[in-house]
Amino acid sequence: MSDNKINNYVILLAGGVGKRMQSEIPKQFLEVDGKPIIVYSIENFQRNPQIEKIVVVCVKEWINHLRDLIEQYSLTKVEWIIEGGATGHDSIRNGVFFLRDKIEPDDYIVVHDAVRPILPQKAINEVLRVAHENGNASSSICCHPPIVYTEDFVSAVSDIDREHVMLTASPQAFRYSLALKCYEKAEKENKHDFTFTSSLLIHYGERVYFAKGTTSNIKITQKEDLPLFEALLKVPEEFLYS
Secondary structure (H helix, E strand, O other), X not given: OOOOOOOEEEEEEEOOOOHXXXXXXXXXXXXXXXXXXXHHHHHHHHOOOOEEEEEEEEOHHHHHHHHHHHXXXXXXXXXXXXXXXXXXXXXXXXXXXXXXXXXXXXXXXXXXEOOOOOOOHHHHHHHHHHHHXXXXXXXXXXXXXXXXXXXXXXXXXXXXXXXXXXXXXXXXXXXXXXXHHHHHHHXXXXXXXXXXXXXXXXXXXXXXXXXXXXXXXOOOOOOOHHHHHHHHOOOOHHHHOO
């Protein structure tokens, strides 16, 4: 890029089939208040002026439907749609590798779950700010509930000091060259089970930086999450992130 401008691109993960939702429709395509969940998620990035383009990593069988939605809702920042992988790690890897010849090493990628549709603009801006300062950032919140360790999922055997625990979620942002390097290492070592990009970076000795997140950034996983999402839609954005 001739002007040396650093651009921000989004890898939006929509490759899951939503088994825990017990629905024939992948949860990201379920409608809430008359609009598919994935559309809410894309719109959050569509209206952020710092975001250049979006690549959606999608369930193969739903790619054509997604194309229809993009046209219907004028989601002009969605430049590419690619197929998801066998695991969440593989879906992110597909997005990272796909961008190899499309963006610059010093550009940034924002990785986000399509089923986290409550994402205030300030949260996007904060994760980008921290990433641009440090090379990476993970949306995070302090851990308030007590945390215990279990070996059998029936009983607890020890307490974990929550003062040293942070809860991380997407969005996460990374300098592209850093993310690409780590995913190439994982591919060479045939590793496919990292829960998210931050876990991958930590495995390869990188320090992951925290960006202030929000508890409203829920992940829609089960049916009981749907009415909570619908309720959060009615909350003004300035109350969702402060």
